[in-house]
Amino acid sequence: LEAIKYGCALVTTDLYALKELTAEGENGYFLKPHYRDWLEDNTPNMNVKYHHKETILSGFLDEALIRRACGILKMLCDDRGHLMNLCINSYHRAAQGAFSEKYIVRAWKQLLEDLK
Numbered sequence: 001l002e003a004i005k006y007g008c009a010l011v012t013t014d015l016y017a018l019k020e021l022t023a024e025g026e027n028g029y030f031l032k033p034h035y036r037d038w039l040e041d042n043t044p045n046m047n048v049k050y051h052h053k054e055t056i057l058s059g060f061l062d063e064a065l066i067r068r069a070c071g072i073l074k075m076l077c078d079d080r081g082h083l084m085n086l087c088i089n090s091y092h093r094a095a096q097g098a099f100s101e102k103y104i105v106r107a108w109k110q111l112l113e114d115l116k
Helices: 063-078 080-095 101-115
Strands: 010-013 028-031
Touching: 010 063, 028 063, 063 080
Parallel strands: 010 028
Antiparallel strands: none
């Protein structure tokens, strides 16, 4: 959230809440890791959770992820106009809707009021 509030283009995994902050090609790009702690429906991936040594701690080098990340970074270095558009879109995404400061403050005030 802090990155988009500062108007940064995102290159991130498609895990956790990052999917909600990032729109592919609009304000950033997704990397899809080979081993996923979480499934698409945000439930734990039991195959990884109970087999860390054989999966995420195995020393596996995710070359596909590395190639994609390098390709994205090269594209953004070569096309500064596109990078600028991603940054502007991130800033606007953070300033509107559920990610805006106004929305977050209002939600916190409502929560605190509900707890009284």
